[in-house]
Amino acid sequence: MLENLKIESPNELLELAIGYQKSQVLFSFVELEIPKTLHAKNQTAKQLAQTLSIDALAMERFLNACVIVGLLERENAIYKNTALAEYFLVKGNEFYLGGQIERYKNRSYPLWENLTEKLKSWKYGESNSETPEDEDQGADSMAEQHNLALLHGYALAKALDFSTYKRVLDLGGGTGAMSIGLSESNKNLKATVFDLPENVEKASEFITKSELQNRIETVGGDLTKDDLPDDFDVALMANLVSVFDEETNKNLLAKIYKKLPENGACIISGWILDEDRLSPEVSVLFCLEDISWNSPDVEKDFSVYKSWLEDAGFKRIEYKTYLEPTRLICAFK
Structure with a gap:
C-alpha cells in the first residue's frame, strides 16, 4: 500500500502561511532605517551590526531575509539596496514610502488578526460608529x-x-x-x-x-x-x-x-x-x-x-x- 502513496511537497502552502513573516521583515527594515544607511555606503553584516547595536549573527540572518524578499542584494558579503529599496525606502527621498509602510504595520496589520470575526460581523451598507x-x-x-x-x-x-x-x-x-x-x-x-x-x-x-x-x-x-x-x-x-x-x-x-x-x-x-x-x-x-x-x-x-x-x-x-x-x-x- 505504501508504494502507491503519493507524496506532495507542502512548500507552496508553507510559503503562503509565512507571508506575515515577510511583512515583518519589511517593517523592521524600514524601522531600522537600513536603506538610508546603505544609501550612504554599502556594508557587511558585521559593519551594520556594529552600527545598529545588533548581534552580528542575527544581523546576517536578517539581511539574508531582506535579500530573499527583494529588498537587498548581496555580493561578496557586501549588502546594498535593491532599486526598489533605493527609490522608495531611503528616508528623505521625494517618494519615500516609509510612512505608508508604518501605516501598514501600525494600523492595517493588527486588523487582520481577527479577519474571521470581521467577515462574520460585516454587513453591506453598515458602518460601525465605534470604529x-x-x-x-x-x-x-x-x-x-x-x-x-x-x-x-x-x-x-x-x-x-x-x-x-x-x-x-x-x-x-x-x-x-x-x-x-x-x-x-x-x-x-x-x-x-x-x-x-x-x-x-x-x-x-x-x-x-x-x-x-x-x-x-x-x-x-x-x-x-x-x-x-x-x-x-x-x-x-x-x-x-x-x-x-x-x-x-x-x-x-x-x-x-x-x-x-x-x-x-x-x-x-x-x-x-x-x-x-x-x-x-x-x-x-x-x-x-x-x-x-x-x-x-x-x-x-x-x-x-x-x-x-x-x-x-x-x-x-x-x-x-x-x-x-x-x-x-x-x-x-
Whole structure:
C-alpha cells in the first residue's frame, strides 16, 4: 500500500502561511532605517551590526531575509539596496514610502488578526460608529500616505491630458498630494481640495511647503452633506468611493455631473477590481481591508462604476491602468 502513496511537497502552502513573516521583515527594515544607511555606503553584516547595536549573527540572518524578499542584494558579503529599496525606502527621498509602510504595520496589520470575526460581523451598507474614522481617514493617516498619493498625482498627469482644463476639484483630497502632483505637472492648472476641516488643515501645510498656495485652495466641509464648490471642470475621486455606500456615491456623482460644464470630466482613481474580480492582487486583498475597517462597501469592478456614472448622465467613459495596480475611470459630460 505504501508504494502507491503519493507524496506532495507542502512548500507552496508553507510559503503562503509565512507571508506575515515577510511583512515583518519589511517593517523592521524600514524601522531600522537600513536603506538610508546603505544609501550612504554599502556594508557587511558585521559593519551594520556594529552600527545598529545588533548581534552580528542575527544581523546576517536578517539581511539574508531582506535579500530573499527583494529588498537587498548581496555580493561578496557586501549588502546594498535593491532599486526598489533605493527609490522608495531611503528616508528623505521625494517618494519615500516609509510612512505608508508604518501605516501598514501600525494600523492595517493588527486588523487582520481577527479577519474571521470581521467577515462574520460585516454587513453591506453598515458602518460601525465605534470604529473611529480618523484611524483610517483622518489627518494623521493621510499624512502617512502623502508620498504615495503624490506619486499617483504625477502618474495621473502623465496618463491623461489636462491641457484643456482649468481647475480640478479634488474630492476627499486628504493632504492635497494628488492636486500637488497634477498642478506641478500642468502649470496652467489650478485645484481645490475639498475634505473634512481637520484634513484640509493638514493639506494647507503640504501645499504651502510645495509653494503652490496661489494655485491650490482648500475648502473644509462634508462632501456627503454640503454643496460642492463651484468653478471646476474636472472632479477627482481618488481612493474615495469604497468609503461610502452605493447610494451616497450615486448622489455624489449626480452632484458632480450637475456642476460640471459641458465636456467636463469626472475621474475615479483607486484599486479598482478587474472584471473577473480576481485581480489586481492588491485590490482583491484590499476588499478584506475594507471589511476589516468595517467600511460600508468594498472595492468594485469597472462595470459597476460605469453603471453608476451612466446613471448620473455621463456618456463617454474610459478605463485604464496608470500606475500598477491603480486603475482610473475617466467619464466625460
